[in-house]
Amino acid sequence: MSDTSQPPVALHRRRTGFLVTGAAGLLLSAVYLFLSRDYPFGTLDQPGARVWPTAVGIITALSSLLVLLEGWRMPAGEVFELPSGPGARRVVLMIVLLVAYFAGMAPLGNLLASAVFCLLFMRLVSPLLPWPRLAIASVGIAAGLHLLFVVVLKIPMPRGLLGF
Amino acid sequence: MDAFDGLLHGFAIALTAQNLVAAFLGALAGTLVGVLPGLGPLGGIALILPITYSFDPTTGLIAMAGIFYGAMYGGSTTAILINVPGEAASAITCLDGYQLTRRGRAGAALTIVAAGSFVGGTVAVLGIMWLSPAVSRAALLFGPPEYFAMLLGGLLIFSRVSGGTLAAGLFPMAVGLLLATVGQEAVTGEQRFIFGINELSPGFTLVAVVIGLFAVAEMMHLVATREQQVAPVSVRLADMMPTREEWRRSVAPMLRGTLVGFVMGALPGPPSAMSSFASYRLEQAVARHRRELGTGAIEGVAGPETANNAAATATLIPLLAMGIPFGAITALMLSSLMIHGITPGPLLMRNYPDLFWGLVASMYIGNVMLVILNVPLVGVWVSLLRVPQYIFLPMIVLLTVIGAYSVNNSMLDVWLLPLIGCVGYVLNKLGFRLAPMVIGLVLGPLVEKHLREALILSGGDLGTFWSSPVAVATWAVVAVVLCLGFLLRPREVAADD
Numbered sequence: 001m002s003d004t005s006q007p008p009v010a011l012h013r014r015r016t017g018f019l020v021t022g023a024a025g026l027l028l029s030a031v032y033l034f035l036s037r038d039y040p041f042g043t044l045d046q047p048g049a050r051v052w053p054t055a056v057g058i059i060t061a062l063s064s065l066l067v068l069l070e071g072w073r074m075p076a077g078e079v080f081e082l083p084s085g086p087g088a089r090r091v092v093l094m095i096v097l098l099v100a101y102f103a104g105m106a107p108l109g110n111l112l113a114s115a116v117f118c119l120l121f122m123r124l125v126s127p128l129l130p131w132p133r134l135a136i137a138s139v140g141i142a143a144g145l146h147l148l149f150v151v152v153l154k155i156p157m158p159r160g161l162l163g164f
Numbered sequence: 165m166d167a168f169d170g171l172l173h174g175f176a177i178a179l180t181a182q183n184l185v186a187a188f189l190g191a192l193a194g195t196l197v198g199v200l201p202g203l204g205p206l207g208g209i210a211l212i213l214p215i216t217y218s219f220d221p222t223t224g225l226i227a228m229a230g231i232f233y234g235a236m237y238g239g240s241t242t243a244i245l246i247n248v249p250g251e252a253a254s255a256i257t258c259l260d261g262y263q264l265t266r267r268g269r270a271g272a273a274l275t276i277v278a279a280g281s282f283v284g285g286t287v288a289v290l291g292i293m294w295l296s297p298a299v300s301r302a303a304l305l306f307g308p309p310e311y312f313a314m315l316l317g318g319l320l321i322f323s324r325v326s327g328g329t330l331a332a333g334l335f336p337m338a339v340g341l342l343l344a345t346v347g348q349e350a351v352t353g354e355q356r357f358i359f360g361i362n363e364l365s366p367g368f369t370l371v372a373v374v375i376g377l378f379a380v381a382e383m384m385h386l387v388a389t390r391e392q393q394v395a396p397v398s399v400r401l402a403d404m405m406p407t408r409e410e411w412r413r414s415v416a417p418m419l420r421g422t423l424v425g426f427v428m429g430a431l432p433g434p435p436s437a438m439s440s441f442a443s444y445r446l447e448q449a450v451a452r453h454r455r456e457l458g459t460g461a462i463e464g465v466a467g468p469e470t471a472n473n474a475a476a477t478a479t480l481i482p483l484l485a486m487g488i489p490f491g492a493i494t495a496l497m498l499s500s501l502m503i504h505g506i507t508p509g510p511l512l513m514r515n516y517p518d519l520f521w522g523l524v525a526s527m528y529i530g531n532v533m534l535v536i537l538n539v540p541l542v543g544v545w546v547s548l549l550r551v552p553q554y555i556f557l558p559m560i561v562l563l564t565v566i567g568a569y570s571v572n573n574s575m576l577d578v579w580l581l582p583l584i585g586c587v588g589y590v591l592n593k594l595g596f597r598l599a600p601m602v603i604g605l606v607l608g609p610l611v612e613k614h615l616r617e618a619l620i621l622s623g624g625d626l627g628t629f630w631s632s633p634v635a636v637a638t639w640a641v642v643a644v645v646l647c648l649g650f651l652l653r654p655r656e657v658a659a660d661d
Contacts, residue, residue: 014594017593021594025335028339032357039354045619060338060342064338067331067335070330081593082593083388087389117558117561117562121557122558124387125387134554141555149566153215155215155570156570158569158575
């Protein structure tokens with residue numbers, strides 16, 4: 001099912017995760033309820049645009065309190081896994097690559113940006129494979145998907161300064 | 165028109181070249197999505213959904229339904245061959261399916277799955293045919309208070325039965341409802357929470373959220389762990405035929421699985437995953453060879469796989485007849501129909517007979533296609549499992565970008581992917597269920613619309629929400645389910661359908 005070596009992960013207390021999530025949810029609901037004051041509440045027979053957000057804000061706050069309660073009552077021994085070391089570095093690099101890819105779509109266009117992203121992402125996933133092989137594969141994937149979606153199915157992906 | 169005339173009319177629609185191709189491509193894409201571990205049916209459908217926007221609504225819906233039940237079938241292939249479920253509903257199939265593979269009966273198990281999926285899917289289509297008109301007629305009696313009760317009640321029940329703790333389902337649902345309030349609201353058209361960003365005016369794009377939560381988060385997991393699939397065994401066509409004994413032992417589990425799947429599919433909840441687990445439990449209780457379950461009993465494959473296909477089909481009843489999606493995938497279908505300006509509900513059959521009956525007929529055809537696609541071509545699917553990760557992963561990432569961008573031609577949706585992916589990744593690691601967030605996002609605007617309409621029509625009388633038997637019964641069921649949620653800790657049924 002998986003490779004022989006265990007992936008590098010760090011164990012964290014699930015209780016802490018729940019408490020942080022619940023607190024973030026409470027903060028979110030408070031900010032949301034505060035912002036919803038900008039809209040008219042109306043009356044019961046003519047309810048305005050604020051009625052439902054108020055209800056949703058309260059539901060979010062209550063469910064956040066429930067998360068906090070469950071976290072509070074959770075045994076300290078319960079843990080959850082997050083990647084650490086090389087695994088975490090790869091995830092961060094993946095996000096950095098995605099951000100660079102999206103930022104590069106406007107000047108480079110979908111095709112070129114996709115090919116460059118593919119190349120770097122492949123290298124991230126399989127660092128031992130030679131660059132020429134990755135380059136051929138990345139161009140093939142980017143061009144193949146561009147052909148299918150942009151040329152055949154006419155999905156208008158962003159064009160770059162070079163016009164494609 | 166009655167059911168028989170409707171079906172004949174449906175076949176005339178479904179047998180057009182365009183719709184046949186849609187059913188075939190849908191079943192093919194669904195099987196592919198199901199076979200490739202990591203990309204579940206929800207993420208897979210979200211990726212492919214934008215393509216269907218360019219079709220007419222009937223063709224698009226036929227393709228989407230094909231993807232859905234194709235994924236249900238495809239998920240079992242990896243469960244049986246490499247002990248990795250392609251989607252949550254096939255998790256239970258690993259128990260006996262992989263044991264059968266180790267005993268050299270992989271081919272027979274795959275054939276039994278194909279037969280069971282065909283039986284479950286086809287019988288469930290019959291159920292849709294006969295039940296949907298009656299449900300539609302009943303739904304015509306519903307007004308805004310009843311719809312409000314059904315929608316909010318269904319939402320709460322779904323979040324409760326999705327597995328995990330009470331908060332694990334309710335919190336993501338609340339976040340989904342919150343996200344759904346961003347953008348132009350349905351009753352007066354007022355813009356809310358868009359902070360001057362015009363691209364937020366239509367609200368958060370469902371496809372981008374689903375792709376972020378499921379596909380991108382899964383990519384992050386695969387990149388972090390660099391999990392490699394074990395090489396699947398080769399399956400020869402000659403090994404595909406089950407023995408007479410295996411056929412005999414599979415018949416009753418298939419029939420029981422059909423019943424379990426059909427009933428659970430028509431109710432709120434993650435129908436496919438829950439029905440396959442329920443079917444396995446039922447086999448453990450009543451099967452003649454129940455002591456062999458877990459060691460490679462064919463009943464452990466036949467029952468659950470039949471049930472999840474029946475459930476996948478039956479889940480279309482509340483969507484088509486009432487306009488209420490009780491699952492995340494049907495919620496995606498609802499959003500797709502609404503993009504075409506079609507609101508499913510009691511009048512769908514009358515106003516759009518081509519769409520309803522065309523879909524029903526196409527499902528018969530699609531189930532036949534699935535058998536043809538999956539039994540003789542199992543070798544092709546197996547070979548897909550050998551595609552190296554460095555090819556597979558970037559391809560999926562590129563597809564996620566195309567999928568997210570193409571809905572509104574908006575880069576904002578693309579930028580949301582990593583953000584939502586990170587949120588989904590962490591919440592998933594913590595044990596929160598993500599499907600309720602999707603349901604909240606889809607149903608939120610409908611709940612608000614019916615809430616405000618009910619208040620306006622009743623002159624502000626809050627008693628309108630429990631003034632009818634339907635509303636009272638719905639609230640009672642919700643109260644019972646939520647109270648039980650405090651008392652019982654449900655089994656872990658992680659599902660995104």
